[in-house]
């Protein structure tokens with residue numbers, strides 16, 4: 001990667017506390033108490049104070065249901081990006097159903113912001129090796145930057161053949177996409193992802209700091225629910241999923257504050273200015 005200095009990209013996924021659970025379907029969402037705006041103002045104030053601009057991947061459903069949330073983020077000068085409409089897994093969709101979901105999401109977000117969306121992250125990183133067709137759908141809908149690749153194996157897919165977790169240019173048919181994969185560190189010879197969700201909450205801050213310091217490229221995927229200890233718990237999750245979903249919430253916000261202080265952060269839009277995409281790895285997918 002041809003950049004000067006370490007590249008640390010701060011991103012959040014803007015969804016509710018219940019959107020990660022595949023059994024909590026849309027018909028139930030309006031019955032759940034909203035919690036998305038409990039931590040968001042605090043996060044936005046902190047980013048202002050540190051003069052950091054982040055990228056917020058927002059669900060189209062959130063833009064329609066709580067347009068004020070999207071406006072709040074936009075007014076502070078952050079990049080508004082897309083995280084699909086209803087948080088469905090792309091690898092389980094068809095190109096047509098993904099197109100419809102994405103179009104609705106982009107229209108809903110752009111209606112609120114009046115600005116075009118350029119960046120996308122798949123729900124649960126579900127552009128896996130068997131769903132590369134999604135890049136064509138993204139490009140056809142004006143997306144230029146993707147942050148969906150999870151470069152190791154994971155329970156909902158992952159993309160272990162991606163190789164080194166650094167920005168790359170993906171070529172799929174006639175489409176070119178700037179890819180910002182989730183960054184991964186190495187612990188005991190194993191690649192681990194720690195920029196958000198379960199591992200971010202599980203690992204002590206000093207370990208995270210150490211892993212980050214050793215990489216040229218880091219990208220986060222934080223959620224408001226990672227900070228929200230009071231959120232209702234889904235009791236039906238398996239013991240492992242329950243642990244991964246709720247462990248370490250109490251300490252997560254102060255870890256986030258330390259991480260903001262210890263590193264220099266930019267968003268996806270700013271990162272594009274810093275990277276010479278003519279010199280990055282080119283990956284041809286079929």
Ligand SMILES: [Zn+2]
Nearest residue numbers: 013015123124
């Ligand atoms: Zn998500």
